[in-house]
Amino acid sequence: MEDAVVSAATGAMGPVMGKLVALLGDEYRRLRSIHTEIKSLTRELETIDAFLENMAEAEDPNPQDKAWMKEVRELSYDVEDNLDEFMARVIADKSSKPDGLVDNIKSKLKRLKARHEIAKAIEDLKKQAMEVSQRNKRYRDHAMSNTSRSPKIVDPRALAIFEDVSKLVGVDGPKKELLQRLADDQQQTKLVAIVGFGGLGKTTIANQVYQELKGQFQYRAFLSVSRNPDIVNVMSNIYGQLNHGYSGGGTENLQTLLAKILEFLQNKR
Structure with missing residues (x-):
């Protein structure tokens, strides 16, 4: 059961990383103004993914680790849902053909608003990822402190x-x-x-x-x-x-x- 929890968390992170890399490609060049935010989110998720890889090697994750892996899995779903929405909006925007000066201005304003909303959403996701990482670190530091004070358990x-x-x-x-x-x-x-x-x-x-x-x-x-x-x-x-x-x-x-x-x-x- 523990292996399934780890596999689900690491498995859910894979598609997210792939879509973040895709957002940095030429197909989504209209999002270049927020490439810095996308790269920052990618680095944060890579750090989380590295923790998951280490946990996958453990035979029996403790309850704290399992709770954190569940949180990571939910985070990855939130990120992926947002990325799917971003991609759909960019593709829809590319397919639309403004007719006339007024429509062209409206289209540009719409794209500007969309980029602002995407940038805000990316920043929120990054904060959420950082909170997940910091919460895990805080609990681990607390657990290590308690372990050092408690008597050793003999096999x-x-x-x-x-x-x-x-x-x-x-x-x-x-x-x-x-x-x-x-x-x-x-x-x-x-x-x-x-x-x-x-x-x-x-x-x-x-x-x-x-x-x-x-x-x-x-x-x-x-x-x-x-x-x-x-x-x-x-x-x-x-x-x-x-x-x-x-x-x-x-x-x-x-x-x-x-x-x-x-x-x-x-x-x-």
Whole structure:
């Protein structure tokens, strides 16, 4: 559902940007006097569109983001409706043929009034777009301020590492099966997945197996990963557990860390 909200917002912005670019073309050269306003509105909407692209990469937008995306979608519809009206008026004006001096003067006055109205509407749309951007920034700044003051929330899966295994029921069977799988040299097991609903003790079982087998390996690592992990930090954590001489905190990228881990583990158990 969240993906649909983001897609609707980003999808609605595409036609708007195309029509704004069209208004700057030769076909609408009668609007050259308001090109500055059109370009300014375009830049404002491009900034909003960039925010939407970033949000599209998030797996689970928060309620504030979803409310803002709805506002952006409504703004894009307002802008597009106005642009359609501008284009229709310009085309209708081009098709009309004034007959005589009086009609010619009336036509020019009508075009002047239309350009003034379009310029005013463009300026209003720009203000509306700026308000949407500023409101989003204000809420984000407020949220970041609250986050910095509030205590950090610990991933419950990380706490599960320290849970007393005696509190869990039915652990011995799965634990024994895991140990057998990992000890079977014929299968040459490289990966074992523990799946199940939250709260069943998957992390605790994994930690118990790790604690029992770690003595058989000179180099090992154990860590709990959140739903949206920073992969560079994850790899840095793993490398730090393998190579105790690694202090971390550097500027290594993901490829560099992977190369270091692979090189370090060559011919090691």
